[in-house]
Amino acid sequence: MTRTVAVGLDGSPESRAAAEWAAREAELLEQPLKLLHVWEPVPTPMAQAPLLGPETQQHWTEQIPREAAEGLRLRHPGLDVSTEQVSGRPADVLVGAANDAELLVLGSRALGGIGGFMVGSVGLSVVAHAERPVVLVRAGEQAADEHEADPVGIPSAATPFRPVVLGLDITSPDDDLIAFAFAAAARRGTSLRVVHGWNPPYYCDTYGVTTDLGLREELARQESTALTEVLRPWREKFPAVDVSEQSPYGTPGAHLVDASSEACLVVVGRRTRRGPLGTRIGSVTHTVLHHSTAPVAVVPHD
Incomplete structure (x- = not known):
């Protein structure tokens, strides 16, 4: 089975930066890129509310990976980009995805005005339990940042x-x-x-x-x-x-x-x-x- 470069995507700036980094890494590895969107089902009373009904949830969860994939295909022509939507506890789902991938890429918020990451509980849990390499990428990370001046x-x-x-x-x-x-x-x-x-x-x-x-x-x-x-x-x-x-x-x-x-x-x-x-x-x-x-x-x- 061909391994992929997987990336956790939730629509946040940090996850978009992670997706861009993952696309560049997939090109270097000559492997496909998988965008993984994980969402936790809302409690039943909330799901029955007019603005949080099944149709709204489906539209939101489909829109994020679809738009991200379209943009990545334009910026990285020839890269095999796929999407997957999974419902469940994010940390558990992402650990499972990491174990099936060449590596998993996650976004992490940058500390305001100071170099470094702000790693959340999900990211730390995935890093602690994944059996494959996990890469953390800050929001705002760009391709040029990896290169010499x-x-x-x-x-x-x-x-x-x-x-x-x-x-x-x-x-x-x-x-x-x-x-x-x-x-x-x-x-x-x-x-x-x-x-x-x-x-x-x-x-x-x-x-x-x-x-x-x-x-x-x-x-x-x-x-x-x-x-x-x-x-x-x-x-x-x-x-x-x-x-x-x-x-x-x-x-x-x-x-x-x-x-x-x-x-x-x-x-x-x-x-x-x-x-x-x-x-x-x-x-x-x-x-x-x-x-x-x-x-x-x-x-x-x-």
Whole structure:
């Protein structure tokens, strides 16, 4: 079965931005695009009201994906665009759609006047439970935002893509996460910037790592060497991808948020193991989701 790039669509500005991003990604992947419109049935007393009758509901739910699909076909000629309407709890429906897709794209409101996302409960639930990659796109995100500035300082779709940024924990690197980031960079013909933020083990504080610059430099060299070894086989698999490595000292999430300002896509992971309190997104991924200024791809892995 051919997988699709799926996108959750509700007519909001953020979902329209997600649909445009998903269309561009579907073209890069050479896969069909599916627009998924989920609506929750209103309670029976409300559904019987004159303005909320069955005809009104049907017209509204059909109009959103139909108009979006027509616009995308005009802007992306040759792209296979389909629509699907599903009634149910949005988070559950979208998780199911993600598991059947190559990836799922969702919109997220931008924080007013400040870089970053405002991720709602539905988006967080989908990210936490989906078995396939989920991409979050801010309202207002445009194709030019993914590209380098031209000689006069204006980003343009005619200029090269900005780098893809990968956040990587080298204590337990996962092949699915690394492969996703390398493939994303290769499709775009751009570089991959791998960021491994680290903090010393708690017992190192006994030896003054926070004040002993020599000790910190030695630990930094060890982290950098380990990162190089993790990436060595991937450089061989993707020789056309220019890879830069960074192992900065400090909070990993903060370093990735800083890197997002110059990225076309930030790729982070989420462990699929369930803890005693249920599924968790993880503190680094949670930070990136809420504060990245570039689209964020969350890749589930063991």
